[in-house]
Amino acid sequence: MCLAIPAKVIEVDKGVGKVDFGGVLRTVRLDLLEDVKSGDYVLVHVGFAIEKLDEEEAIECFKIWGAYGDTRA
Amino acid sequence: MEIHELKNRINDPRVIENLLKAIRKLSDRIGPVRIMHVCGTHEHEIVRFGLRSLLPQEVEIISGPGCPVCVTPKRDIDRAIFLADRCIITTYGDMYRVPSNSGSFEAATSEGNDIRVVYSITDALDIAANEDKEVIHFGIGFETTSPASAAVLIDQPRNFSILSVHRLIPPALSFLLSPGEAKVDALLNPGHVSTIIGTEVYEDISKKFRIPQVVTGFEPADILLGIYMVMKQINEGRCEVENGYKRAIKREGNRKAQKILKEVFYIKDAEWRGFPEILDSGYGIRDKYEEWDALKKFEDELGDFVYEDQGEKGCRCGEVLRGLIKPEECGLFREVCSPSNPVGACMVSSEGACNIAFKFG
Ligand code: SF4
Numbered sequence: 001m002c003l004a005i006p007a008k009v010i011e012v013d014k015g016v017g018k019v020d021f022g023g024v025l026r027t028v029r030l031d032l033l034e035d036v037k038s039g040d041y042v043l044v045h046v047g048f049a050i051e052k053l054d055e056e057e058a059i060e061c062f063k064i065w066g067a068y069g070d071t072r073a
Numbered sequence: 074m075e076i077h078e079l080k081n082r083i084n085d086p087r088v089i090e091n092l093l094k095a096i097r098k099l100s101d102r103i104g105p106v107r108i109m110h111v112c113g114t115h116e117h118e119i120v121r122f123g124l125r126s127l128l129p130q131e132v133e134i135i136s137g138p139g140c141p142v143c144v145t146p147k148r149d150i151d152r153a154i155f156l157a158d159r160c161i162i163t164t165y166g167d168m169y170r171v172p173s174n175s176g177s178f179e180a181a182t183s184e185g186n187d188i189r190v191v192y193s194i195t196d197a198l199d200i201a202a203n204e205d206k207e208v209i210h211f212g213i214g215f216e217t218t219s220p221a222s223a224a225v226l227i228d229q230p231r232n233f234s235i236l237s238v239h240r241l242i243p244p245a246l247s248f249l250l251s252p253g254e255a256k257v258d259a260l261l262n263p264g265h266v267s268t269i270i271g272t273e274v275y276e277d278i279s280k281k282f283r284i285p286q287v288v289t290g291f292e293p294a295d296i297l298l299g300i301y302m303v304m305k306q307i308n309e310g311r312c313e314v315e316n317g318y319k320r321a322i323k324r325e326g327n328r329k330a331q332k333i334l335k336e337v338f339y340i341k342d343a344e345w346r347g348f349p350e351i352l353d354s355g356y357g358i359r360d361k362y363e364e365w366d367a368l369k370k371f372e373d374e375l376g377d378f379v380y381e382d383q384g385e386k387g388c389r390c391g392e393v394l395r396g397l398i399k400p401e402e403c404g405l406f407r408e409v410c411s412p413s414n415p416v417g418a419c420m421v422s423s424e425g426a427c428n429i430a431f432k433f434g
Contacts, residue, residue, distance in 0.1 A: 003114050004265045006076045031224040032330040047193025048221045051268035051321050058320040066088040
């Protein structure tokens, strides 16, 4: 029920956004967020974007665990 | 980067293996631990990816009351069914088949009532805009879902009201940690609830109950990271709130959503299925929005609503939700109670612990 799916914002028009869930496009409400821009990643829950996603942060967080780029690991 | 690339990167086999190694090492040091999560999506992903089987035996992950459908009291379902002969009721999918005293939404529909499943509350608004009949949306869900309900009431829609059964997670955590409940050494806090409420709200709980908490995301690597982080706290004797899902969560949470919640809802004591009433754990609709509060709008009609609890018929959902037993310990599990013939709510919802144990067990 609290499942929220990441999506990429394609278009923003007055509190409503068109987002891309890996190929599936849907309209979502953006009332709950400030300054959403196209290109942003958001988490979508019951038709509302509930938070932005910071992909840099994700990569940073797991970098030390995966030793990314280190082919010997 | 596309979403699926990000997922692959996070769940890189090296990440998983290194996290598991670190968990094993900590487990050797600290011995048996019981870690509770309170999110149906966590349970679903843990079982789907078989994470329990990858963990050392001493690390026990128990499932708490993280399924909003499962904790919704039968009384509230019955109340909505009571109003169904004069309105259209809309509800989120999992709720449709959950048994109550007077049947279920599904049974009430087969008796001729108009009860419709919606994906979003905005679908319910569309129905209200196109129908003459009143629409009552059955508003279930935790802090993740409640802001959507609040946001639509601010627009003052026509023909529409909400029966709010929304619940808050932190008061339930305090209840679960009180004496007499399941013994828990650490908590994995729900990632998506926390996008809204942040991590700060859990800090008093860590202080009061001396318990480590980590707000945890939903990829397999996220869940293992959460487990690692709480075990590290246990090893170091710390009882803090840490954020293991920084890509989505800020300490202060989503301020705008919080403001919208506060505008529309007040906090009240509330019943949870399987629990006694929990202090300050429910959202009621403020007087300012009473025109959209089904309880007020249909106050006269509801004067005739009587509810008599008919007990649980051997269903042990309450204990499952409180982490006191595993689904398999219920005598009705599988033989009598199954997803096609559910006795309790935990077997209906795709996030109910019984349903998940049945499907993947
Ligand atoms: S198996 Fe069925 S009857 Fe037993 S606790 Fe779960 S839902 Fe209730």
